[in-house]
Amino acid sequence: MKKLIPLFLIFIISFCSPPVKTETTIIYQENNKKNETVVQKTEEKQPEKMIQEEKPLFKKMYFINDTAIQPIDPDQKLKVTVIFISENMNPDEDLDSYAMIYTDKREVGPTEQKLLSQTKTLIFYTTYEKHLLNLEVFLQDPFKKAWQRLKNIDQPKPKYFAPKFPETEITLIVKYDPKEKGLKQYSFEGDFISE
Structure with a gap:
């Protein structure tokens, strides 16, 4: 027992004393x-x-804005006007055309059938959410008298648009310029989301 006490004291002192540097x-x-x-x-x-x-x-x-977020009534609809315009058209290339419009990969409907140089519009109603707008352009072949869809590379690429709540209607403009090549043929104006 006497041997354990000094060992115990050494053990306690070693933990209580500061470490040696x-x-x-x-x-x-x-x-x-x-x-x-x-x-x-x-x-x-x-x-x-x-x-x-x-x-x-x-x-x-x-x-950060201090105004509270107000919920939107799901039955409330937004009026969307899509305008398809062609610029810098040669009279030889001016064919009958129309555009089929899709939102979120669902068909909305076609625009009016007019010459490429004339403006074509379509009005529809949708909800206050972000939507994907897609146009498919069709031209009438003067020899076959049949509608032909443009190649995928010549179609406008799909773009998202997001309406702002207080607005009750928005206008989306898609411009087509045949003198440009590739994706530069189409320009978009309106409440489109920039990428």
């Missing part, structure tokens, strides 16, 4: 102090650069 810990602590002072000095020298780099970030910030 070795040479490696002292060197490590001194190196850390040097690094901390170097970091502090570099931070003090470059406050102007930090402020200049942060300025462009404020342009991308969205400020």
